[in-house]
Amino acid sequence: MKRVPERAPLLRAEEVVKHFPAGLGASVKAVERVNFEIYPGETVGLVGESGCGKSTLGRLITQLLPVTSGNIFFEGVDLTKLSGEKLRQKRRELQMIFQDPYSSLNPRMTVGDIIAEPLENFGLLRGRAKDKRVQELLRIVGLNPYFNNRYPHEFSGGQRQRIGIARAIALRPKLIVADEPISALDVSIQAQIINLMEDLQKEFQLTYLFIAHDLSVVRHISDRVMVMYLGKIVEVADSAEIYRNPRHPYTKALLSSIPIPDPEIQSKRRIVHLSGEIPSPVNPPSGCRFHPRCPIAQVPTPCADLEPPLEEKARGHRAACHFSEKVPVAV
Amino acid sequence: MTAPVLQVKDLKTQFFTDDGVVKAVDGVSFDLHPGETLGIVGESGCGKSVTALSILRLVQEPGRITGGQILFKGTDIVTMPGDDVRDIRGKDIAMIFQDPLSSLNPVLKVGYQIEEAMEAHTKISGKVALSRAVQLLKQVRIPAAESRVEDYPHQFSGGMRQRAMIAMGLANKPSILIADEPTTALDVTVQAQILELLRDLNEETKTAIILITHNMGVVAGLCKRVLVMYAGRIVEQGPVEQIFKDPQHPYTWSLLQSIPRLDADRKDRLLSIEGLPPDLIKPPRGCRFHPRCQFRIERCFHDDPTLMDVGPDQEAACWVTMRRALARDGEARA
Amino acid sequence: MATAPGVATPEEYVGDTLAREQTSLWADAWRRLKRNRLALGSAVFLVLLLVVAIISVFWTPYPIWRQGVAPTYQTPNSDFLLGADQAGRDILSRLMVGAQVSLEVGVGTQIIVAVVGVTIGLIAGYFRGWLDGIISTLINIFYGIPDLLVALILVLILGRGLDKIIFAIAVTRWMDMARLVRGQTFSLREREFVEAARASGTRPNKILSRHILPNALGPIIVQATFGIPQAILFEAFLSFLGLGVQPPTPSWGAMAADGFHAIRIAPHIVLVPAIALSLTLMAFNFLGDGLRDALDPRQKR
Numbered sequence: 001m002k003r004v005p006e007r008a009p010l011l012r013a014e015e016v017v018k019h020f021p022a023g024l025g026a027s028v029k030a031v032e033r034v035n036f037e038i039y040p041g042e043t044v045g046l047v048g049e050s051g052c053g054k055s056t057l058g059r060l061i062t063q064l065l066p067v068t069s070g071n072i073f074f075e076g077v078d079l080t081k082l083s084g085e086k087l088r089q090k091r092r093e094l095q096m097i098f099q100d101p102y103s104s105l106n107p108r109m110t111v112g113d114i115i116a117e118p119l120e121n122f123g124l125l126r127g128r129a130k131d132k133r134v135q136e137l138l139r140i141v142g143l144n145p146y147f148n149n150r151y152p153h154e155f156s157g158g159q160r161q162r163i164g165i166a167r168a169i170a171l172r173p174k175l176i177v178a179d180e181p182i183s184a185l186d187v188s189i190q191a192q193i194i195n196l197m198e199d200l201q202k203e204f205q206l207t208y209l210f211i212a213h214d215l216s217v218v219r220h221i222s223d224r225v226m227v228m229y230l231g232k233i234v235e236v237a238d239s240a241e242i243y244r245n246p247r248h249p250y251t252k253a254l255l256s257s258i259p260i261p262d263p264e265i266q267s268k269r270r271i272v273h274l275s276g277e278i279p280s281p282v283n284p285p286s287g288c289r290f291h292p293r294c295p296i297a298q299v300p301t302p303c304a305d306l307e308p309p310l311e312e313k314a315r316g317h318r319a320a321c322h323f324s325e326k327v328p329v330a331v
Numbered sequence: 332m333t334a335p336v337l338q339v340k341d342l343k344t345q346f347f348t349d350d351g352v353v354k355a356v357d358g359v360s361f362d363l364h365p366g367e368t369l370g371i372v373g374e375s376g377c378g379k380s381v382t383a384l385s386i387l388r389l390v391q392e393p394g395r396i397t398g399g400q401i402l403f404k405g406t407d408i409v410t411m412p413g414d415d416v417r418d419i420r421g422k423d424i425a426m427i428f429q430d431p432l433s434s435l436n437p438v439l440k441v442g443y444q445i446e447e448a449m450e451a452h453t454k455i456s457g458k459v460a461l462s463r464a465v466q467l468l469k470q471v472r473i474p475a476a477e478s479r480v481e482d483y484p485h486q487f488s489g490g491m492r493q494r495a496m497i498a499m500g501l502a503n504k505p506s507i508l509i510a511d512e513p514t515t516a517l518d519v520t521v522q523a524q525i526l527e528l529l530r531d532l533n534e535e536t537k538t539a540i541i542l543i544t545h546n547m548g549v550v551a552g553l554c555k556r557v558l559v560m561y562a563g564r565i566v567e568q569g570p571v572e573q574i575f576k577d578p579q580h581p582y583t584w585s586l587l588q589s590i591p592r593l594d595a596d597r598k599d600r601l602l603s604i605e606g607l608p609p610d611l612i613k614p615p616r617g618c619r620f621h622p623r624c625q626f627r628i629e630r631c632f633h634d635d636p637t638l639m640d641v642g643p644d645q646e647a648a649c650w651v652t653m654r655r656a657l658a659r660d661g662e663a664r665a
Numbered sequence: 666m667a668t669a670p671g672v673a674t675p676e677e678y679v680g681d682t683l684a685r686e687q688t689s690l691w692a693d694a695w696r697r698l699k700r701n702r703l704a705l706g707s708a709v710f711l712v713l714l715l716v717v718a719i720i721s722v723f724w725t726p727y728p729i730w731r732q733g734v735a736p737t738y739q740t741p742n743s744d745f746l747l748g749a750d751q752a753g754r755d756i757l758s759r760l761m762v763g764a765q766v767s768l769e770v771g772v773g774t775q776i777i778v779a780v781v782g783v784t785i786g787l788i789a790g791y792f793r794g795w796l797d798g799i800i801s802t803l804i805n806i807f808y809g810i811p812d813l814l815v816a817l818i819l820v821l822i823l824g825r826g827l828d829k830i831i832f833a834i835a836v837t838r839w840m841d842m843a844r845l846v847r848g849q850t851f852s853l854r855e856r857e858f859v860e861a862a863r864a865s866g867t868r869p870n871k872i873l874s875r876h877i878l879p880n881a882l883g884p885i886i887v888q889a890t891f892g893i894p895q896a897i898l899f900e901a902f903l904s905f906l907g908l909g910v911q912p913p914t915p916s917w918g919a920m921a922a923d924g925f926h927a928i929r930i931a932p933h934i935v936l937v938p939a940i941a942l943s944l945t946l947m948a949f950n951f952l953g954d955g956l957r958d959a960l961d962p963r964q965k966r
Binding site: 214217220243254258262267271 | 549552594
């Protein structure tokens with residue numbers, strides 16, 4: 001394991017809340033009192049289904065969205081208190097890779113200009129030195145350096161994602177938030193991008209927050225996994241542990257739902273049925289937000305009226321469930 | 332074995348674009364037996380969806396079926412008059428799509444749309460149609476079906492809309508249901524439920540299912556037989572267990588190796604298939620996969636392989652096959 | 666080969682083959698515009714009109730202000746190709762100079778409209794909040810006041826010079842552009858490439874100039890093209906009412922007004938400028954349609 005828990009965290013989120021106004025005084029509670037740490041050099045996976053708030057959380061960390069309340073400490077500095085030029089300077093260390101390789105590159109700019117932009121923003125390199133650096137970055141991500149005068153639409157999805165990665169590493173950041181970086185790509189291309197991200201991590205000592213909906217991909221790339229449901233983190237554990245020993249019934253349901261490409265195993269698996277659908281984040285359920293769909297919930301007490309805290313159930317394994325010991329083991 | 336309900340023979344579908352002729356489907360042949368579950372897997376642009384659309388003659392301009400036969404119970408759909416094809420659509424062969432929201436009319440009640448699907452092909456009274464719609468919604472496990480028929484599509488969640496689409500597809504008891512990426516737009520927990528539903532319905536109604544998907548895991552869970560497509564061709568086909576356990580085409584093998592598996596321990600690297608799928612306006616000479624194949628031999632560069640028997644009921648279009656490739660690698664290592 | 670590591674050695678870039686080779690999106694749009702015959706024909710017509718207007722600065726068949734160069738109400742003949750008006754002035758000469766006026770009014774107002782509308786729209790759309798509130802209210806107020814009233818008042822206050830007329834029309838016409846750019850900016854600002862620019866520390870002025878404006882330029886060009894005939898028509902209308910450019914500078918609207926009382930005996934005095942006006946308006950509209958089709962990425966195969 002790459003993780004060295006004794007070290008100070010690179011990033012620490014404390015009671016982070018994000019509400020979006022939804023008209024008529026209502027609000028979408030996209031992220032609700034979330035706490036976690038990311039340590040230097042590790043990859044933390046963030047999984048959850050659509051609308052669980054994982055992408056919003058990623059944008060809060062990179063300060064593309066302001067928090068409603070709470071604090072995000074990056075190397076001890078509270079990002080939520082920064083603005084203007086101070087925040088802009090911090091962005092050098094915090095980069096993002098986006099989901100859609102088609103809309104994340106400006107169609108009117110050449111690939112060279114796209115990758116050079118972060119360098120220009122901080123006046124790091126000029127003229128020939130800048131061009132050389134851009135070509136070097138293209139080579140690092142496996143693209144022909146002489147394509148720097150080409151436009152994004154001349155590239156395939158996988159190639160475009162490599163351009164996005166080159167842009168993200170141009171400033172040699174410490175933390176990269178990757179928001180579903182492979183979900184728009186074809187299966188055979190996904191592995192290329194995952195491998196590239198892993199290689200770059202080793203080469204440049206990067207720390208990743210890897211956001212995805214596919215738990216099997218997240219498990220492959222991550223040291224630790226956080227599971228989100230309806231704006232809350234419900235479970236955090238090492239990626240091997242979370243698979244072997246899930247302590248939250250939602251994690252268990254997610255695991256059982258992911259198809260395994262093996263007909264023999266697949267025919268023997270039983271999926272955990274969740275009743276109903278994900279409730280609206282405008283009016284999340286009382287108590288444990290998962291209780292209306294939970295197969296082991298005890299209603300009304302404690303599940304419907306007492307919110308379970310995210311607490312340590314085993315060493316390095318936290319879960320937010322009143323009955324975490326009842327979650328069946330093995331998938 | 333019973334006679335196949337659908338036989339596709341050397342199907343060719345091409346798109347006549349400004350840049351040239353895209354050979355989207357280039358000589359695809361397969362049989363579908365009554366009650367069978369057949370998966371067609373491949374990446375975007377491999378021709379799997381165009382194959383499905385061709386079966387119902389739904390290919391849009393500038394695309395055209397340019398060759399081959401599609402025999403439904405012995406009659407060729409390709410040469411059939413338009414009216415007869417319309418009769419088959421929705422009645423004998425139904426199709427559901429990736430995005431259930433855009434397939435449903437937002438201003439009509441879900442129940443009404445199901446009734447409409449029935450009335451397009453059979454004359455039935457409104458009352459019968461309504462009770463049948465309720466029954467269909469129950470069959471696709473929509474709770475409180477009696478009141479839900481009165482709902483509009485926007486009142487349904489994504490998963491329920493796809494269930495409603497399946498109900499509509501089943502309305503006329505078709506012999507074939509074609510599902511084109513039916514779970515791609517859905518969350519995993521919902522996907523699992525829809526797949527379970529399709530599996531149950533296949534057993535209950537004996538409707539044959541053609542499942543088009545890019546997800547190997549989805550095929551493993553639902554299908555008995557699978558076709559792997561690459562660049563407009565079938566490169567491997569056979570029983571699901573066989574293909575997953577002992578893939579013989581390097582493309583199938585690489586695809587399976589490149590997906591991170593939930594049940595596998597974390598390993599250092601995924602196998603990745605380098606390069607890009609070929610341009611179907613001018614596909615590469617020889618085997619279409621050879622530019623990306625790590626097991627290619629000299630012959631692959633100029634000689635185009637056809638499907639050959641590689642195991643019991645299993646065919647692959649490859650001069651090398653994984654059995655030989657892996658043995659060769661073993662020798663080289665030793 | 667298939668297991669090549671992600672960090673490629675120089676001889677095995679995965680990006681060595683381009684998915685599709687193409688020039689910039691602008692060149693692509695130009696290629697599509699060239700295929701649109703109606704738009705291309707209109708463009709040729711407008712270029713010819715421009716040439717005529719430029720020639721008229723230096724030369725016209727007859728001096729445009731001199732009366733009695735021809736018999737009054739002269740119908741078209743070989744000396745006076747388009748005839749003469751009620752004061753015996755050569756209509757062709759006046760039409761040529763009128764083209765100059767029309768084009769200056771059309772293009773002039775649209776330049777002002779573009780500068781003002783784009784700036785205001787970008788600011789409102791990007792910074793949103795109270796700035797957007799003020800600007801949106803302003804736009805709605807201007808929409809609320811009848812444009813003819815505004816123009817008339819301005820012309821009465823400022824006088825009837827060509828520059829003043831252009832200014833007066835621009836004041837009544839900037840809102841469409843501002844609203845369009847505001848909407849474009851609104852949606853472009855949410856696109857991931859703008860987020861990416863923000864994430865990599867790009868300053869707002871650069872985000873607006875490098876990321877948002879170039880991507881909104883297509884619709885802006887289309888809007889400006891459609892705006893030109895509107896302005897020309899508005900000027901013609903003002904001139905028809907006798908509130909356009911100061912006589913004796915001929916404007917198509919004023920020429921039509923001059924001939925109006927004699928429409929029964931000499932219809933050509935009205936018809937000639939009216940047809941010129943119609944053809945010009947049509948050409949701009951066809952060109953606008955063509956540009957929209959060419960620049961709209963959704964039209965892409």
